[in-house]
Amino acid sequence: MDADKMRTLTLGISARTTYLPVVTSFVESAAIVFGMKKDEYLRLGLATEEIFLYLSNFVCQGKPLEVQCFNGFYYTRVLFRFSAVELNLSGLNIASNIAPDREPDLDAMGLMIASRSVDHLNIVVEKNNRICLTITKEKAYPEPLEVLPLPQSTDKISTETPDAERLKIFATLTAQSHDLSQRPSFFTYPGKLVDMVASGEYSAIVALNQKKEVGGGIVFCYRTEKNVECFGPYCFAPEQEKIICETLLAACISSIARTKALGLLSLSGLPASIRSNFEALGSLRYSEEGKIPVDQFSFYRLLHEDPGFEVWSAGDLTDYLKREYSRLALAREIRTVQNMGETRSGASLFAAEVHRDRQAVTLRPLWPGDDFSANIERHIRFLRDDHFLNLYFELDLGIPWHAELIPLLMAQQFKPGIILPFAGKSDIVMFEYNNETKS
Numbered sequence: 266m267d268a269d270k271m272r273t274l275t276l277g278i279s280a281r282t283t284y285l286p287v288v289t290s291f292v293e294s295a296a297i298v299f300g301m302k303k304d305e306y307l308r309l310g311l312a313t314e315e316i317f318l319y320l321s322n323f324v325c326q327g328k329p330l331e332v333q334c335f336n337g338f339y340y341t342r343v344l345f346r347f348s349a350v351e352l353n354l355s356g357l358n359i360a361s362n363i364a365p366d367r368e369p370d371l372d373a374m375g376l377m378i379a380s381r382s383v384d385h386l387n388i389v390v391e392k393n394n395r396i397c398l399t400i401t402k403e404k405a406y407p408e409p410l411e412v413l414p415l416p417q418s419t420d421k422i423s424t425e426t427p428d429a430e431r432l433k434i435f436a437t438l439t440a441q442s443h444d445l446s447q448r449p450s451f452f453t454y455p456g457k458l459v460d461m462v463a464s465g466e467y468s469a470i471v472a473l474n475q476k477k478e479v480g481g482g483i484v485f486c487y488r489t490e491k492n493v494e495c496f497g498p499y500c501f502a503p504e505q506e507k508i509i510c511e512t513l514l515a516a517c518i519s520s521i522a523r524t525k526a527l528g529l530l531s532l533s534g535l536p537a538s539i540r541s542n543f544e545a546l547g548s549l550r551y552s553e554e555g556k557i558p559v560d561q562f563s564f565y566r567l568l569h570e571d572p573g574f575e576v577w578s579a580g581d582l583t584d585y586l587k588r589e590y591s592r593l594a595l596a597r598e599i600r601t602v603q604n605m606g607e608t609r610s611g612a613s614l615f616a617a618e619v620h621r622d623r624q625a626v627t628l629r630p631l632w633p634g635d636d637f638s639a640n641i642e643r644h645i646r647f648l649r650d651d652h653f654l655n656l657y658f659e660l661d662l663g664i665p666w667h668a669e670l671i672p673l674l675m676a677q678q679f680k681p682g683i684i685l686p687f688a689g690k691s692d693i694v695m696f697e698y699n700n701e702t703k704s
Contacts, residue, residue, distance in 0.1 A: 272336040280321040280330040280347065288317045288332055295334035296341045301404060306341075309402040312382040313343055315375035316398065319356070324349045339460035340384070340403040348395055354632065355612030357386055358640065359619075360647035386616050388631045406454035409437045416478035418502050422509055424516045427471045427482070429459045435471050435482040438501045446551050446559050447534055449496055450622050458484070470516045472509045474502075481509040483517050491527045492687040500536060507538040514539055518568070527687050529566040542566060544593055547683040549697050552654040553624065563683050565593070575600055576662035576691050580672035585681050586662075586694075595686060602668040609635045615644060625655035627695075633666045638673045645677060645698065656698035657682075663691030 276291045278284050292313040296306035313332075320330065324347065331346040356376025380386055385401040413434060427435060433455035440452045451457050461467040462484075471482040483497035498513035500506045518529065535543060543564035552558040573596030578586055583599060590597045613634030618627040626648050634640070648656055658679055660667040679696040686692050 274334045276332045278330055278332065280317070280325045280328050282318060282321045285314060285317055285321075289314050291332065292334055292343055295336075296402075299334070299336040299341045301341055301402070305402055305404060308382040309341060309343065309400070312379035312400050312402075315379040315382075316345060316400070319354075319375055319379075320345065320347060324352060324354075337401075337466070338464035339406075339457050340401050342399060342401045345398040346391070346395055347398075348393075352396065352632070353612055354388065354398070354614050355634070355636075356380070357388075358613075358615055358644070359617040360640075360643040380617075385618060386631075388614065388616075404457070404460070406457040408453055409433075409440075409455055411437075412441060413437050415442075415501050416474055416480045417476065418505050419474035419476065421475045422480065422505070422512050423473050424470050424512055425473060427469055427479075429463075431471055431479055432459050432462060432469060434479045435469065435499075438479060439482070439497075439499045442501055443499060445623050446553070446561060448499070449533060450620055452496075453622070468520065470513055470520070472498075472500075472513050480505065481513055483513045485517055485521070485529075487526070488530065488688055490525050492530055492685075493521050493524075493526045493528070494530045494532065494688075496531075496533055498536065498539070506536055510536045510539045514542065522568070527567065527569050527571070529568060530685060530688065531564045532561070532685075534562055535564050540564065546593075546685070547589075549657065549682045549695065550655075551623075551625075554654065563685075565686055567686075571595055573597065574663075574691055577602055577665045577668040578662065578671065579668045581675060582668075582671045582681060582694070586684070589684050593684070593686070595692075597692070602665055604669075609633060611635065613637050613640045615640060617644070623655065624653050625657070626653050627657040627659060629659045630667055630670060633669075637670055638676075641670070641673055641677050658696040658698075659689075659693050660696070661689035661691065661693055663689060 274295045276288065278288065289310050293306050293310040296309050301309065328347060333344040335342040335344065354376060357380045359380055383400045383402045387399045389397050391397050436452045436455035436458040439448055451461065462469050467484055467486045469482060469484045472480045474480050480502045481498055481500040483495055485493055485495040488494045495517060498510040500509045502509065543566045546563040546565050548560035548562045550558050551561045575598040576586065578599050579602050583601060586599055611634045613630065613636055614632035616629045616631050628644060645656065658674055660670060674696050678699045682695050682697045684692050684694050
């Protein structure tokens, strides 16, 4: 049997409320088999219950519904596939039902509960207008209790694909030697990194000295088929930073050189010794309570010839795109969206990727509607009231309707920070909130 099929369980059922116990039992049982703890699978079951009830009552009553559970090793993902003539999932917005000038939408309260019970939510339109709604719950992992000694400097450096124990050492040393402004939070949990690599979604390479001690490492994953994102390289022997980082970078590029990837992207920064091998994309402001804000720099390296393609823009962003594409030597045909009086109805939906340990949220548009401006304002108010210091918004320039949000975001104090080549359907532009104070 194919390994991926062994990680997926599928239930075909009708969207009828009488089948609710079957669906929730199916999801919770699958999550238990996938290794989720009680609190985790109960939250996933709660989200499943609320989504199934909403679909059964308001979206695809009595129609065929496919529920899939996928074992991602460090997460469990539940996918709902269905067909619907009209779709209103506004209750899945993290900031839904907070507007002071309107009555709460009691029918959508369940969707709000669902969206806040899981870590990630996504919705896409598949072939034949089939809709796939996805929720993901990640496992909880412990932090390491011990402080590891740093490796010694030696003449010879080698690289290898690490086993689980060396991966945990790599994660622990990275968390010890780099704060959250320089690394993703998953390095805080060594067991999580082990499962991320075991899932096949991430790869890791470590640098070893002659004593087989871990002197550094790099993690990378395919953000899209054409774009690889790397985390690191990180070095734990400062006097050997240049040789360790160059060796790790060469090993990473070698492993992806024969793939369809066009570029290598770093959002968590690079050691100064290897920055000359990359193009600087820009920076985003990162703030922590009680600390001076810092600028997080992002970098990009083109691995093959840039094929060029079209991107969509609106308003004041067009000049910014022309300037940045010229600086980065990326061939793009910039097209401008224009409102010609067409009607857009319904409620919009934004995904919210929440990182509470970093006090950061990244918003992404999932579904268009006629309430973009109000929805943006609700999210800003809700997230600021919830003490999030770092608010970001991603737009895919390959999706025309995303460009409609550009002037609205800029009117709400979001400013473009960096362009991520090939990171979505085409390029992604990341906006940061209130960054006009950035030096």
